C-alpha cells in the first residue's frame with residue numbers, strides 16, 4: 260500500500276484535535292449528567308421539604324376538622340411557590356380533605372401516587388389534558404400515614420427550562436473548550452513542527468554527492484530563537500548534531516573527492532605508461548625520416564629541388580611528431596573540471612590515435628562506425644580517459660586470447676550512436692570476455708585480474724566516477740570466451756544551437 264504524505268504539522272494537529280474532542284465530550288457528558296442528577300435531587304428535596312411543612316401545619320387542623328385552616332394553609336403554600344401545580348390532602352380512606360383545585364381532583368391523578376409503607380413516594384406524571392405536561396408528584400404521609408397524606412405536584416416544565424438554560428451554558432462551554440483546544444492544537448503543532456520542518460527542508464537540500472556549506476546555517480523562526488536563548492530542548496540538540504554531521508560529511512566528501520582525483524591521475528599515468536612504448540616508436544619513425552632527409556640534403560646541398568622535397572618530408576614528419584606529443588600532453592594534463600560542448604567523434608578518434616600503434620603491433624583491427632552531427636557536454640580529457648581504458652582493456656583481453664591461440668585475430672569495434680535523446684559510445688572486442696562471477700566486482704577500486712605491475716584495477720572505477728559526474732551511465736555486456744562490449748550513455752546536449 261502506498262503511504263500518503265501527511266506533514267508532521269497535520270499529524271500533530273489531527274491527534275490533538277481528536278484527543279481534545281474525545282476528552283472534551285466525555286467531560287461535558289459527565290458534567291451534564293451530574294448537573295441533571297443534582298437538579299433532580301434538588302427538586303425531590305423541594306417536594307419533600309414543601310410537603311413536610313404542609314403535613315406539619317395541617318396536622319392540627321385535620322385533628323380538629325378545621326377545613327378553613329386547611330384551605331388557608333394550601334392557598335398560602337401555593338402562592339409562596341409558583342412551581343406548585345396543585346396540593347391536596349387526603350384522609351386514610353383516600354377522601355379529599357382539602358385541595359387547591361377549583362373543581363374536583365381528577366380521578367386519574369388521585370390514583371397516580373400513594374404513600375408506600377409509611378414512606379413518601381415521588382412519581383413523575385404525564386397527565387393528559389392538563390395544563391402542564393410533566394408534574395413531579397409526591398405522596399407524603401401525615402403523622403407516619405396514620406392521619407392521611409399530602410399530595411403535592413411541582414411543575415417540571417419550569418424546572419426543565421432551568422435545566423435547558425444550564426445546558427445552554429454547558430454547550431457554550433463545550434464550544435469554547437473545543438475552540439480553545441483547536442487553537443491550542445494548531446499553535447502547539449506549529450511550535451513543535453516548524454523547526455523540524457526547517458531541518459527537514461535543509462536535509463532535502465543535502466545532495467550526498469555535492470555538499471554545500473551554504474546550508475549549514477539553519478534559520479529558525481523568531482519565536483524559536485527567542486525561547487532557545489533561555490531554554491534549550493531536543494530540537495536544539497538535533498540541529499547542532501545535524502550541523503555537525505553536515506560539516507563532517509562535507510569534510511569526508513572533499514577528502515573522498517581528493518582521493519578520487521588522485522585515482523584519476525594515477526590511472527592516467529598508468530595508461531601513459533602503457534602508451535609510452537608505442538609512442539616512442541611513433542616518434543622514432545619520423546625522427547629516422549628526418550635524419551635520412553638531413554643526410555641526403557647534406558650530400559647534395561646545391562640541389563635545391565631535392566632540398567625542397569626533403570624539407571617538405573621533414574615538415575610532414577615534425578607534424579606527425581607534434582601531433583603525437585600534443586595528444587599525449589593533452590591527455591596527461593590534470594583534469595579540467597569545466598564542462599564544454601564537445602563532438603564525441605573527437606573523443607573517440609583522439610583515444611584511438613593514442614593507442615593505434617599498440618593495436619597495430621598486436622595486429623588488432625580497430626573499426627569505427629559513427630553517427631554524425633552529435634554533441635555532448637563534458638570534459639573531453641576525462642571522457643578520452645574512459646574510452647582509452649576501454650580500448651586498453653580490450654587489447655589486454657585479446658592478448659589473453661592470443662596466448663592460447665596465437666593465430667586468433669583480434670578486432671575492436673568502436674561505435675557512436677544516438678538512441679532517443681541519449682548518445683552511446685561503445686567499445687566492443689572479441690577477447691576473452693568476462694566471467695559471470697567477477698562481473699559484479701568490475702567497477703570496484705583495485706579489482707584486477709591482470710598480473711602484478713600490469714593493471715592497477717582503477718580503470719573502470721575511475722571511468723565509473725567520471726561518467727557519473729557527467730550524469731551518464733556506464734555498463735557492459737559480455738559472453739565469456741567471446742568478448743565484451745562496454746558502453747557509456749550520455750545525454751545529448753545541443754548547447755542551444757551553438758556550433759562546435
Ligand SMILES: Nc1ncnc2c1ncn2[C@@H]1O[C@H](COP(=O)(O)OP(=O)(O)OP(=O)(O)O)[C@@H](O)[C@H]1O
Nearest residue numbers: 652653656692707708709714715716717718719743
Ligand atoms: N574488455 C574486457 N574484456 C575482459 N575483461 C575485462 C574487460 N574490461 C575489463 N575487464 C576486466 O575488468 C578488470 C578491471 O578492469 P579495470 O580497467 O578496472 O582495471 P585493469 O585494467 O585491471 O587495471 P588498470 O585499468 O588500472 O590498468 C580487468 O582486470 C579485467 O579482468
Ligand SMILES: [Mg+2]
Nearest residue numbers: 648652718719
Ligand atoms: Mg583497465
